[in-house]
Each structure stands twice: as structure tokens, then as C-alpha cells.
Amino acid sequence: MSNLATALSWILIAAGIGFFLTGALGLLRFPDIFTRLHAVTKTDTAGMGLLAAGLAIQAADLLDTLLLLFIWFLVMGSTSISCQLLARYSLERDPIDEFSLPNEQADSIKTGISKTGSKSAQQIKPTRENATQGRGDHG
Amino acid sequence: MGWVAVVLLITAFAGVWRTAHGPSTADRILGVQMLGTVGIAFLLVLAQWQQLDVWRDVALVLALLASVITVAMVQLLRGGRPPDDESQEGL
Numbered sequence: 255m256s257n258l259a260t261a262l263s264w265i266l267i268a269a270g271i272g273f274f275l276t277g278a279l280g281l282l283r284f285p286d287i288f289t290r291l292h293a294v295t296k297t298d299t300a301g302m303g304l305l306a307a308g309l310a311i312q313a314a315d316l317l318d319t320l321l322l323l324f325i326w327f328l329v330m331g332s333t334s335i336s337c338q339l340l341a342r343y344s345l346e347r348d349p350i351d352e353f354s355l356p357n358e359q360a361d362s363i364k365t366g367i368s369k370t371g372s373k374s375a376q377q378i379k380p381t382r383e384n385a386t387q388g389r390g391d392h393g
Numbered sequence: 394m395g396w397v398a399v400v401l402l403i404t405a406f407a408g409v410w411r412t413a414h415g416p417s418t419a420d421r422i423l424g425v426q427m428l429g430t431v432g433i434a435f436l437l438v439l440a441q442w443q444q445l446d447v448w449r450d451v452a453l454v455l456a457l458l459a460s461v462i463t464v465a466m467v468q469l470l471r472g473g474r475p476p477d478d479e480s481q482e483g484l
Contacts, residue, residue, distance in 0.1 A: 270434075271400050271401070274400070274404045274431065274434065275400065275404060278403075278404040278407035279407075281408065281411050281427055282411065287419050290411075290420065294426070298430045301434070302433070305437065306437065309437055309438070309441050313441070318449060321449050321453060322449075325433060325437070325456050329430055329433060332459060332460030332461075333430065335460075335463075335464065336422075336463030339467040340419045340463065340467060343419055344419040347417075
């Protein structure tokens with residue numbers, strides 16, 4: 255293997271690792287479920303693709319390369335699908351989420367419905383009790 | 394190749410933490426899914442590192458299983474209704 259191919263594969267692998275680290279940081283630090291979904295699913299897909307491409311350059315034969323490509327397609331499809339499903343599920347449980355709306359809409363909802371006030375107080379500091387309480391509300 | 398595996402394992406701890414602490418159920422499922430993806434990447438790196446082709450097959454099986462788990466969990470939590478059922482308010 256030439257030096258250029260080796261260098262290219264290591265650059266791709268390092269970029270993939272960087273994407274994975276960014277996703278982990280977003281999963282730990284972002285405030286609510288939609289931003290976390292946004293961070294994790296996209297960076298996982300990109301990181302997996304870059305890592306698989308970098309490893310495919312180093313791979314011995316064609317079968318390994320095809321297997322890496324197939325695994326990447328599987329991860330890409332399942333990550334996008336589960337992002338949609340989880341987002342719809344959490345939107346269904348909390349139908350009015352003022353943090354995910356533009357400011358004017360959020361203000362009109364906040365002044366119009368008094369129920370939103372208590373809900374926003376719950377969402378600012380979510381605890382385990384609130385999470386288990388909320389499960390029974392919409393079920 | 395060793396440092397790649399180490400960094401991937403450190404990344405996996407983010408998924409573990411979110412699965413243990415996540416305030417809502419969707420957060421926990423997202424943590425599990427993160428663990429699955431990082432595990433697949435780790436197994437692929439391990440296959441290249443140790444020159445053992447078996448790990449690639451293990452990664453393929455893990456990818457197949459991880460693609461099912463989120464769909465199954467969300468269906469279980471939604472009570473078995475199909476995703477385009479709009480009988481509930483808010484959607």
C-alpha cells in the first residue's frame with residue numbers, strides 16, 4: 255500500500271473519530287431531546303461513514319470492503335428511521351413544546367394557555383420524578 | 394489503531410451516562426442507540442487492528458440487531474399503534 259493511501263485512510267479515520275466525539279459531547283450537553291437527537295443521529299451517520307471509508311482503504315480484499323459498505327448503509331438507515339420515530343414519539347407525549355417553537359408562537363402559547371407555565375417549569379429542570387409523572391399524563 | 398479503540402470506548406461512556414440519567418424514556422433509547430453505533434465502530438476497528446475477520450461479522454450482526462431495537466421500543470411505548478395514526482391529540 256502506498257504512503258498516500260495510508261495517510262488518506264488515517265485522515266478519514268481521524269475525521270470519523272472527531273464526529274463520534276462531537277456526537278457524544280452533544281448527547282451529554284444539549285438541553286432537550288430534540289437537540290440531542292439532532293446531534294447524535296447526524297454525527298453518528300457521518301462518523302460511521304468516514305470510519306468505514308478509512309478502514310475500507312486498509313481492508314485486505316473486496317469482500318471486506320463490501321461488508322463495511324453494507325454495515326454503513328444499515329447504520330445510516332436505522333439511525334435516520336429511529337431519529338424520526340423518537341422525535342415523533344416525544345412530540346406526541348409533550349404536544350406543546352415552547353422551546354422548539356419560534357419566539358412569537360411560544361409567547362402566544364404561553365399567554366394563551368396557563369397550563370404551559372407549569373409545564374415549562376418542569377422542563378427547565380427535569381428530574382426523574384417529573385419524567386415518570388409525565389408518562390402517565392398522555393398514556 | 395489502539396488509540397482509535399480507546400477514544401471510541403470513551404465515547405461509549407456518553408451513551409451509558411445518558412441511558413442511566415436521561416430524564417425521559419426517549420433519551421434512554423437514544424443512549425442505547427448511541428451505544429450500538431459506537432459498538433459497531435469499535436468492532437470494525439478491532440477487526441482491522443487484530444486482523445481477525447470474525448469481528449466484522451459480529452459487527453454486522455450487531456448492526457442488524459441495533460436497527461431493530463429502537464423501532465421495537467418505540468412501538469412498545471406507543472402501545473402498538475401504527476406511526477401514522479392521528480387519533481391522539483397534538484399530531
